[in-house]
Amino acid sequence: ITLMVIASTIASVLAPLIMSFAIDDFIGKGNLNGLLWVLLILGMIYVLHSVFTWVMNVVMVTVSEGSLYHLRKDLFEHLQSLSLSFFDQNKKGDLMSRFTNDISIISDALSDAVTQIISSVITLIGVTLIMFIMNPILAITTIITVPFFFILVAYIGKKSGEFYERQQKTVGDVSSYAEEMMSGMKVIKSYGKEEDATQKFEMKNQQLRDTSIKAEVYANLVMPINLAITNLGQVLLIGVGAYLVLNGGTTIGGILAFLTYSSMFRRPINQLASLYASIQGALAGAERIFEIIDTPVEIIDDPQAREFHDIKGNVTFDHVTFSYVKGKPILKDINLSVKAGENMAIVGPTGAGKTTFINLLSRFYEIDKGKILIDDVDITTVKK
Secondary structure (H helix, E strand, C coil): CHHHHHHHHHHHHHHHHHHHHHHHHHHCCCCHHHHHHHHHHHHHHHHHHHHHHHHHHHHHHHHHHHHHHHHHHHHHHHHHHCCHHHHHHCCHHHHHHHHHHHHHHHHHHHHHHHHHHHHHHHHHHHHHHHHHHHCHHHHHHHHCCHHHHHHHHHHHHHHHHHHHHHHHHHHHHHHHHHHHHHHCHHHHHHCCCHHHHHHHHHHHHHHHHHHHHHHHHHHCCHHHHHHHHHHHHHHHHHHHHHHHHHCCCCCHHHHHHHHHHHHHHHHHHHHHHHHHHHHHHHHHHHHHHHHHHCCCCCCCCCCCCECCCCCCCCEEEEEEEECCECCECCEEEEEEEECCCCCCCCCCCCCCCHHHHHHHHCCCCCCCEEEEEECCEEHHHECC
């Protein structure tokens, strides 16, 4: 990718220099034969630039989609390894938003980021060197407005990054609430809570709208600010250039080349600024994704765990205490013994912990205290 970017950038940087040479040495002197050769070379440079750009984009798409493939794969595999307690504590809609929306934002940024960053940096270096070689005064005139632009972009990028992060969290919240309402539609209609559900969704939807507007407003400030500074820079360049032409400090071809280089110099700055806002959104999405990937697996097999064969089915709960939320135990110091083939009924109101017995026996959760044994074997000593 780097080689393609370098080749493409060199081709584009050389074009204005050749145009300047053609204007001063061939058009100005009426040398049409020489002009034709220069135009032929210029045409070849533009063709090569297009070819290198196409190849570069093909390679970049392949690399970025491969990276996203592995990211989705790692995220999904890690979700499979997490215990049920993780899914109890995280809303399904929010998890789906991370899996779809956040990865989509990363995809949009990644497909452009690498090539644009490399191309922009190489273009800035190449154009700056050529401008100082051609005319240091005009070079300084061209780049003098750049620091003001970077100061403004840094401030805008920081603010937009904060709002993009809030936006991603709010998207997850809205998706989670919508998923929850759809799953519980029977309950909502049974109790006539449609209006309450709608009002709550409206509140969350308004929060998403307001946060998204603020994020986009800050991000879209970059273009008009860059346009204003670019136009002021062009006016300054023309003024200084005209003075130098009148005093023999440069040529008409040189001025035209500098006007082109001025646009080429600011274009990558504009691309980097726009990319900065895009990267802020991608970083917010990546942070949410890696928050899940970095979540430790709570229930893991002991290195010495063995396979469990020839199960008879004797079940023992030995002083078992368990809580879904720390400090709020569902089962307290439970002692229970059920022989193989024996039937036992567990009764109690909703939330008393009936289903919890089966969840713990299946080791979907880790108990706080005590032991659970099958055929006198502690279930933590065998493979899940």
